[in-house]
Amino acid sequence: MSEVIHAGQQDDHHDDHHDHGPDKGLARWLFTTNHKDIGTLYLWFSFAMFLVGGVMALIIRTELFQPGLQFVNPEFFNQMTTNHGLIMVFGAIMPAFVGLANWLVPMQVGAPDMALPRMNNLSFWILPFAFGIMISTLFMEGGGPNFGWTFYAPLSTTYAPDSVTFFIFAVHLMGASSIMGSINIIATILNMRAPGMTLMKMPLFIWTWLITAYLLIAVMPVLAGAVTMMLFDIHFGTSFFNAAGGGDPVMFQHIFWFFGHPEVYIMILPAFGVISHIIPAFARKTLFGYDSMVYAVASIAFLSFIVWAHHMFTVGMPLAGQLFFMYTTMLIAIPTGVKVFNWTATMWRGSMTFETPMLFAIAFVVLFTIGGFSGLMLAITPVDYQYHDTYFVVAHFHYVLVPGALFSIIAAVYFWFPKWTGRMYNETLGKLHFWLSFIGVNITFFPQHFSGLAGMPRRIPDYPLQFADFNMVSSVGAFIFGFSQLFFLYVIIHGIRSGTPAKARAWEGAKGLEWTLPSPAPYHSFTKPPKVTDEEVHA
Amino acid sequence: MTTNAQSSEIKRTVRKLCLIVLAMAAFAWALVPLYDLFCEITGLNGKTGGPYTYDPATTSPDTSRLVKVNFITNTNQGMVWDFWSEKGGVRVHPGELKEVNFYVKNTTDRVMVGQAIPSLVPVSATQYFHKTECFCFNQQILQPGEEMAMPMRFIVGRELPKNVQSINLSYALFDITEAMGDAAVTGG
Numbered sequence: 001m002s003e004v005i006h007a008g009q010q011d012d013h014h015d016d017h018h019d020h021g022p023d024k025g026l027a028r029w030l031f032t033t034n035h036k037d038i039g040t041l042y043l044w045f046s047f048a049m050f051l052v053g054g055v056m057a058l059i060i061r062t063e064l065f066q067p068g069l070q071f072v073n074p075e076f077f078n079q080m081t082t083n084h085g086l087i088m089v090f091g092a093i094m095p096a097f098v099g100l101a102n103w104l105v106p107m108q109v110g111a112p113d114m115a116l117p118r119m120n121n122l123s124f125w126i127l128p129f130a131f132g133i134m135i136s137t138l139f140m141e142g143g144g145p146n147f148g149w150t151f152y153a154p155l156s157t158t159y160a161p162d163s164v165t166f167f168i169f170a171v172h173l174m175g176a177s178s179i180m181g182s183i184n185i186i187a188t189i190l191n192m193r194a195p196g197m198t199l200m201k202m203p204l205f206i207w208t209w210l211i212t213a214y215l216l217i218a219v220m221p222v223l224a225g226a227v228t229m230m231l232f233d234i235h236f237g238t239s240f241f242n243a244a245g246g247g248d249p250v251m252f253q254h255i256f257w258f259f260g261h262p263e264v265y266i267m268i269l270p271a272f273g274v275i276s277h278i279i280p281a282f283a284r285k286t287l288f289g290y291d292s293m294v295y296a297v298a299s300i301a302f303l304s305f306i307v308w309a310h311h312m313f314t315v316g317m318p319l320a321g322q323l324f325f326m327y328t329t330m331l332i333a334i335p336t337g338v339k340v341f342n343w344t345a346t347m348w349r350g351s352m353t354f355e356t357p358m359l360f361a362i363a364f365v366v367l368f369t370i371g372g373f374s375g376l377m378l379a380i381t382p383v384d385y386q387y388h389d390t391y392f393v394v395a396h397f398h399y400v401l402v403p404g405a406l407f408s409i410i411a412a413v414y415f416w417f418p419k420w421t422g423r424m425y426n427e428t429l430g431k432l433h434f435w436l437s438f439i440g441v442n443i444t445f446f447p448q449h450f451s452g453l454a455g456m457p458r459r460i461p462d463y464p465l466q467f468a469d470f471n472m473v474s475s476v477g478a479f480i481f482g483f484s485q486l487f488f489l490y491v492i493i494h495g496i497r498s499g500t501p502a503k504a505r506a507w508e509g510a511k512g513l514e515w516t517l518p519s520p521a522p523y524h525s526f527t528k529p530p531k532v533t534d535e536e537v538h539a
Numbered sequence: 540m541t542t543n544a545q546s547s548e549i550k551r552t553v554r555k556l557c558l559i560v561l562a563m564a565a566f567a568w569a570l571v572p573l574y575d576l577f578c579e580i581t582g583l584n585g586k587t588g589g590p591y592t593y594d595p596a597t598t599s600p601d602t603s604r605l606v607k608v609n610f611i612t613n614t615n616q617g618m619v620w621d622f623w624s625e626k627g628g629v630r631v632h633p634g635e636l637k638e639v640n641f642y643v644k645n646t647t648d649r650v651m652v653g654q655a656i657p658s659l660v661p662v663s664a665t666q667y668f669h670k671t672e673c674f675c676f677n678q679q680i681l682q683p684g685e686e687m688a689m690p691m692r693f694i695v696g697r698e699l700p701k702n703v704q705s706i707n708l709s710y711a712l713f714d715i716t717e718a719m720g721d722a723a724v725t726g727g
Contacts, residue, residue: 115549183556191548225567244713251574
């Protein structure tokens, strides 16, 4: 199938490059240096991790269905909350975006492949080992990480289970993988764009990933430093975070969040890029305010470095510090607001249709904005003293990460699915998946705002009776949402196996170089640089 | 695929990016001394400074105001010693030298080493709280059942901001026997 279309429509690409299709069997995936193969590996890996993290979430929600301890003991519950967070952040969301970048960056900038194909292979294949190590700690004596995904010292040093050393090593591996992936993406974007594609003509997915990749190489070494200091404290008798030896546990929080806050934008900026492709395609208009979108992303990235202490208002900070971090945090609402208004303006008076990717994109705009508003509430220092470490925080970050980052990934999968596979998924099934997810996600996380405001602390296996109803609703929603993602798997497999053949430009309103390639896209994207026409440029 | 010119461009980009990675790794480690320095200058983490030299000739008490200094003692991370201060608090004039006794008692049947870590609020007073002598400047090695009185002498600086009327000084006592090793215990 692939070869027929390939040969028919892209003869010129083959003239100077009589190569090979992919290898056969397992070797293809182990040794591949092809950006599409690696992108596919990343996406499937992240989906597998998403299911693992999802099972952990369901264990958490099962225990919280009723007050009292029914299914798991508190020690195991702590391991579940910790690993759910770590796996979803580092194993599901981040690799999924890297997978999208692998598939799309070369096609969107008009390059044959990534700049550093062999390093690309390495940066993927590190990940299964990293997560193999991390998940194996759950079966070790003393259990796996149980100190929360933020691994605050001294919980993660003095009081940590012995397996923490494996956790540290796994984090090092994930960091190495992310840094290599980012270097690759930046090198591709800066050096391999087709002639005529100036920076301000780049598609927004490229812009957002370029900036995300810079964030990654800036903060991943800081995370590596933090876990290395933990390692020294645990095994070599240093006192970086040990007050008894003159260290300071609060310093851990500063170093962690200096990494951690840019990290949350690492998980959302590529989502902004995806949404900026999908909404114009289905509104059949060009994106409103391209330049302001680019500047907004850049300013969010800059601000992300100077707001970290808003995660730690309650550690005891002087008034000046609290004011500084409160105001800088609120400033982020301005560029983010610019983006939301631009998406809305793009839809305004467009000839909109509501295929599955568009539904997910619109849900993204609405629900991410709700998450943004609860973020603004948390930014207000005096009230943060009430919200800190409650379910309100849990509701906030799940609103920005699940119907935010995750919905954008799902939207991207539906949107570029025809380009990747050459087939169309079943629209009815896709829409059903959307509505199940949309309803499930809101039933799960909306009540958590209320239980949080009423004072329910996060990371607890048992809770007072007055939170019972909210938790029961939340657990029901979690199961609806969780199982509708298995349905997503079915929709995808069904599409791959028996979808109808897709056109090169699978969506009539879609613009960009990737849609000039046949569907499915040939194994090597652009062996000759394509002509960048105004038609395909978003600006 | 990639032309020669392109691949040398890519190499140059990669080299620059690796430099950023190295610089940020170095920055992560530099944060440790920077954090300490920042806290020392601003007093933000409430850690009081080292031994202070007191010159009675140049320092006279400011008798126009009194500041309440409260003492809090607690043990941390499973430290089993008894630890208390002779008074819950004292009233002092800024610039006046004051002495307060703290006590520790090793309630176990083995030799142990303790280390007290001070912390002070409000942090705006940290820089003006001077100690000429403090048990927190060194470790305490106590025999089984031994009790020890530990004097702490301090001066609240005359420059203390006018709005500070009371200061809470807290000591957390840690068991550092293991960290010190057997040599320290038997040697002491």
